[in-house]
Amino acid sequence: MTDDSMTSSPAHFGVVGAGAWGTALAQLLAADGAPVRLWAREAEVVAAVNADHANPLFLPNARLSPSIAATDSLADLASCDALLIVVPVPFMRGVLANLPAGDAPLILCSKGMEAESFAFPIDIARALCPGRPLAVLAGPTFAKEVAAGLPTAITLAAEDAGVADALARAIARPHFRPYVSHDMIGAEIGGAIKNVLAIACGIVEGAGLGLNARAALISRGFAEMTRFGLARGAHAETLAGLAGLGDLVLTCTSSNSRNFALGEGLGRGESAASLMSDRRSVAEGAFSAPVIAAAARADGIDMPITDAVARLVAGETCIADAIQALLSRPLRPEGR
Numbered sequence: 001m002t003d004d005s006m007t008s009s010p011a012h013f014g015v016v017g018a019g020a021w022g023t024a025l026a027q028l029l030a031a032d033g034a035p036v037r038l039w040a041r042e043a044e045v046v047a048a049v050n051a052d053h054a055n056p057l058f059l060p061n062a063r064l065s066p067s068i069a070a071t072d073s074l075a076d077l078a079s080c081d082a083l084l085i086v087v088p089v090p091f092m093r094g095v096l097a098n099l100p101a102g103d104a105p106l107i108l109c110s111k112g113m114e115a116e117s118f119a120f121p122i123d124i125a126r127a128l129c130p131g132r133p134l135a136v137l138a139g140p141t142f143a144k145e146v147a148a149g150l151p152t153a154i155t156l157a158a159e160d161a162g163v164a165d166a167l168a169r170a171i172a173r174p175h176f177r178p179y180v181s182h183d184m185i186g187a188e189i190g191g192a193i194k195n196v197l198a199i200a201c202g203i204v205e206g207a208g209l210g211l212n213a214r215a216a217l218i219s220r221g222f223a224e225m226t227r228f229g230l231a232r233g234a235h236a237e238t239l240a241g242l243a244g245l246g247d248l249v250l251t252c253t254s255s256n257s258r259n260f261a262l263g264e265g266l267g268r269g270e271s272a273a274s275l276m277s278d279r280r281s282v283a284e285g286a287f288s289a290p291v292i293a294a295a296a297r298a299d300g301i302d303m304p305i306t307d308a309v310a311r312l313v314a315g316e317t318c319i320a321d322a323i324q325a326l327l328s329r330p331l332r333p334e335g336r
């Protein structure tokens, strides 16, 4: 399928990655009985989805449609006419490299930036899957709420207007409303940076630093997201929309966010290593913080909150020193 030929909406979706978000997206698309193929890395997830219509490992308490067929073989996705890629960014390159050949569009649903390459998911997909139409799906979307059918709005971004419209029509449901955009990099930057800022807000909560501090972090964090985004060609309206500000507000105000919850633990004085050991779920912001901080430094973009989160996660500073460093920066005009 090429960008030009994509006028009809895909009907048979494949979902690559059966964590909480991949499972919720599979359920969204299969709730009406439509067939969905779900690739899971874990044999126990494949067995539970197929036998019990459940994924207790990553999305406990969700009842899944029997029309979701799980597989541990990427080759089984060859016949799907669109694939949602929902693998955490640190592992995405390895999985995309093993996709079966084809020209079905890829909808990138993960939120982060890859270490060393400084690549976003669209960069990885362009390099490994040339010729496939690409789209980005990002916004304020806790997986368990989407799986439960609660009202949700999201940004669906694709450069090609025909691809964006066809995919938006195909994933829209009465309670799930995609807003079309053509700014893929803006949607990806919003999702990646809000994860880091959610850790910062969790730290403030866990350390009991108050609601004024949280509001300041959301606002000044959004300024960082905007500086970084505009420098990389993102549109301001995307960053102020669902994929940026919308997701920032969601995950900076709720312990349901894994990133926020990680920050809360750090704020209470637990170490990042102990908080991240033994966990199966990801807090992408912990991976992305040092990468985004390094990318910003290389580009001469000022991101003090992101930098502080990166150093706190690495155990290179303590909360008192990080807060003191943020508060003692020279006074400056708000617009900068």
Ligand SMILES: NC(=O)C1=CN([C@@H]2O[C@H](COP(=O)(O)OP(=O)(O)OC[C@H]3O[C@@H](n4cnc5c(N)ncnc54)[C@H](O)[C@@H]3O)[C@@H](O)[C@H]2O)C=CC1
Residues within 6 Å of the ligand: 017, 018, 019, 020, 021, 022, 023, 040, 041, 042, 058, 086, 087, 088, 089, 091, 095, 109, 110, 111, 112, 141, 142, 143, 144, 280, 281, 282, 283, 284
């Ligand atoms: N959970 C949510 O509410 C939302 C998550 N996202 C994003 O979706 C992406 C996936 O997150 P979740 O589905 O929540 O994951 P999760 O935290 O529920 O599960 C972890 C996932 O990582 C996979 N994984 C672990 N090690 C791996 C490896 N070595 N190779 C390949 N895969 C491996 C597991 O198979 C599993 O799919 C992340 O980028 C996240 O930021 C986006 C929107 C909502």
Ligand SMILES: O=C(CO)COP(=O)(O)O
Residues within 6 Å of the ligand: 111, 139, 140, 141, 142, 143, 195, 198, 247, 250, 251, 256, 257, 258, 259, 260, 282, 283, 284
């Ligand atoms: O991205 C999310 C909601 O939009 C989920 O956030 P967490 O990964 O922090 O749980």
